[in-house]
Amino acid sequence: MKAVILVGGLGTRLRPLTCNTPKPMIPLVNQPFIEWMLLRLRDQGITEVILAVQYLAHRFRESLGDGSQMELKIHIVEETEPLGTAGAVKNVEHLLDGPTFVFNGDVMTDLDLRAMLAFHREKQSKVTISLTPVEDPTQFGLVEMDRQNRVQRFLEKPGPEDITTDLINAGTYIIEPEVFRYVPPKQFYMFERGLFPVMLQTGDPMFGFPSRAYWTDIGKPQTYIDVHHDILIGKVAYNFRGRQIADRIWLEGDAEIHPSAQIVGPVVIGPGTVIKRGARVIGPTVIGARCVIGPECNIEGAVLWDDNVLDEGVVLRNCVLGRKNVIGERSHITDGAIVSDECSLGAENRLERGIRIWPNTELGDRAISF
Ligand code: GDD
């Protein structure tokens, strides 16, 4: 069976992590998110995947090639103009035959695709939408159904007064290609504000498939951190790469860990990383490849991409560091702060409360302190 993954969004809500990296390519536990997703699709019986790409397309080509390494056939189709969610699939219609899975490229879920397909067939549905309960549907697409699960109403980004259910569009669809006759070619058109409301009017059967599978939108800074914590504490099934060297401590390749360093799992450490004297690394934490954790550093609940260098006594708590940053001694980065790529921070800076530092920023000693 074939699948289309929508990966054309700009990832604005995750900036500055997405300044240099498309959202689906950002690492999740040291592996590009899209790679995790592709392997999961392959393991659930999908053989051919079309990536509808728009932004930083070359990064997908470099990283994934034709998919043969993953035993998948991958087509990367680039849009010159953003075509919207439905327009992007219409654009690859010539590659489709029969019911097709369509995925938002920024959702982490362990949804049972085979069960969803059986449901789609049983209902003789034209479009089946996976649904998940959330506390606040206002950021999502709200879906109302009748007792037979037939969709009655679809409301994208509802106002608080419109909320009648906690079930939202979870961003996985099964679509019969014939419905693309409703989608105008080569123009911006969305499933959520275009095709689905149209299908409610035409009366084409559209069903919701509610599920309590793990589900999270990785497209916001705090959910990006939370999904790491969920994976590390075992809330979602995940095949950790590397080997387990102690209780819930996974190491890829070789690392140099000073005997006086304290590591408390769940922690993942990338290849070539050095952890120096007296450093404490407390899980859930992920450290990328070739990082240097200086003496007496204190790290807890953090996500570090590759090639970060922390000087002595740096404190990281519930934060993200992108690639190739140098953090000066005794700096504190905490409370959802994000430092993106190739930044250089002097000594004793304090970045807190969701502060975001753009790529290539240079800060002197104590440039930011509260
Ligand atoms: N190729 C392509 N072209 N892809 C696109 C385009 C485009 O023009 N626009 C958006 N996408 C991709 C994004 O990269 C993302 O993977 C997916 O389509 C959904 O777009 P978002 O921008 O992330 O939408 P959202 O998060 O506000 O809302 C969507 O997802 C929610 C679930 O996370 C909607 O589908 C909601 O109804 C849904 O609840």
Ligand code: MG
């Ligand atoms: Mg999204």
